[in-house]
Amino acid sequence: MSAADQDAAPVVLRGGTVHDPATGRARVTDVRLEGGVIATGDAQPGDRVIDVTGRIVSPGLVDLHTHIFAGQDLGVDADGVAFPSGTTTMIDTGSAGAHLIGAFRASTLERSTVGIRAFLNIATIGATSILLGGELRAPWYVSEEEAVAAIDAHRDFVVGVKVRASADVGGEHALPALAAARRVADRVGLPLMVHLGPPPVGVDEIADSLREGDILTHAFTGWPGNAVVDDDGRTRPSVARARQRGVLLDIGHGASGFSLEVARRMLAAGQPPDTISTDLHAYSSKTVGDLPQVMSRFLALGMPLGDVLRCTTVTPARAVGLAVGELTPGSRADVTVLELVDADVEYADGFGATIRASRELRAVQTFLGGQQVYERGSA
Ligand SMILES: [Zn+2]
Structure with missing residues (x-):
């Protein structure tokens, strides 16, 4: 973990549907990122709280x-x-x-x-x-x-x-x-x-x-x-x-x-x-x-x-032997907030076929080691 990870202000992702595929659990709860890892416990004064209601919180x-x-x-x-x-x-x-x-x-x-x-x-x-x-x-x-x-x-x-x-x-x-x-x-x-x-x-x-x-x-x-x-x-x-x-x-x-x-x-x-x-x-x-x-x-x-x-x-x-891809407390705070939006899109497969979809997954926020590295809509 780098010094930058340690310095990142704690972030609380509030109200999203949290999917942790390592446990198979999906439930509406908050996720707190502190010191570069997934933390336990409630939001603290000074935390940056982000409302992700209706969104998917995933590793x-x-x-x-x-x-x-x-x-x-x-x-x-x-x-x-x-x-x-x-x-x-x-x-x-x-x-x-x-x-x-x-x-x-x-x-x-x-x-x-x-x-x-x-x-x-x-x-x-x-x-x-x-x-x-x-x-x-x-x-x-x-x-x-x-x-x-x-x-x-x-x-x-x-x-x-x-x-x-x-x-x-x-x-x-x-x-x-x-x-x-x-x-x-x-x-x-x-x-x-x-x-x-x-x-x-x-x-x-x-x-x-x-x-x-x-x-x-x-x-x-x-x-x-x-x-x-x-x-x-x-x-x-x-x-x-x-x-x-x-x-x-x-x-x-x-x-x-x-x-x-x-x-x-x-x-x-x-x-x-x-x-x-x-x-x-x-x-x-x-x-x-x-x-x-x-x-x-x-x-x-x-x-x-x-x-x-x-x-x-x-x-x-x-x-590939990496200890990422999960939201267990203490694991590295690589976290993605996704949105499943209504859409009318067509995907090609490379063999001449297409499929129409009424919903599309899109990334909204990306956190790497607890640091935000992407916010949709900002350059
Ligand atoms: Zn290839």
Whole structure:
């Protein structure tokens, strides 16, 4: 905790509906932020009291799939994107590999306020220039030794290994890269995140390679032949088995990482996602919008608000070993005030489908370590 956190005047968020997904509880109560943590007890003289009646008080949102490498072609501005969307922690998923993770640290981690962690791309060059094809096409850029050394050097913020194991990214080299990433994740004892794209590699091969705590991202993508659910609404056995082992299904909406039809089938099959994330980057932001808009898609699909909030707070936090995403007294005061407003909006999924929604989640206030970093309507 920084000195600034300690100095922040205590804040009382009064009268909102407080959702703490870690406990599953939702109730109208006050939340007091003092000394950078969630406090117990009533408001004190001198506290700054903010009336949030009718609003949702949630742990700060955790976006498990983003691209925020400042200066890279993919990268969006971390603080600029995070705070207006109620996000207090962003996980960069493989923008940087072993040869660029130091640059990521210098340009992004050390120059941002938002909480940042990163998955290391198994390709040393990272996921740069996605418009030119994939980082796995030149197999000599995949180095297990370089990856392990980079993770050892940056273990304070590297939380896992990422591989974009699909035909468009790696051609014939995608499957060996998946195997290399698997070995590195095992050697360093961190989760493996694999993206699901067009075959090959097939979804069964990927699902069978994942272990407890690993993450399948773009899990609800709609690439023909690689969906996690079949046309009759049956979850693929390999995916069902993976979930039973404790593999997490992450949304990673992106430009082509999410199909509304697949989502409908999975929700109908009683298979909601574990985590809801944006895959925000320079080329996806038009399709995605922001994290509350991705959450709003799931509300429109009928998923309960409490479940949606769990998928964007405590579950992604725990997936990467972070003690955020909850409102337990004593935990870090990363808090978001959201509003569910009446709206008539249409969301696209990147596969040509749209869904109309009558309600949209919007961030109103964002607090990071007890300090207010966003207020809607103020520049
Ligand atoms: Zn991505």
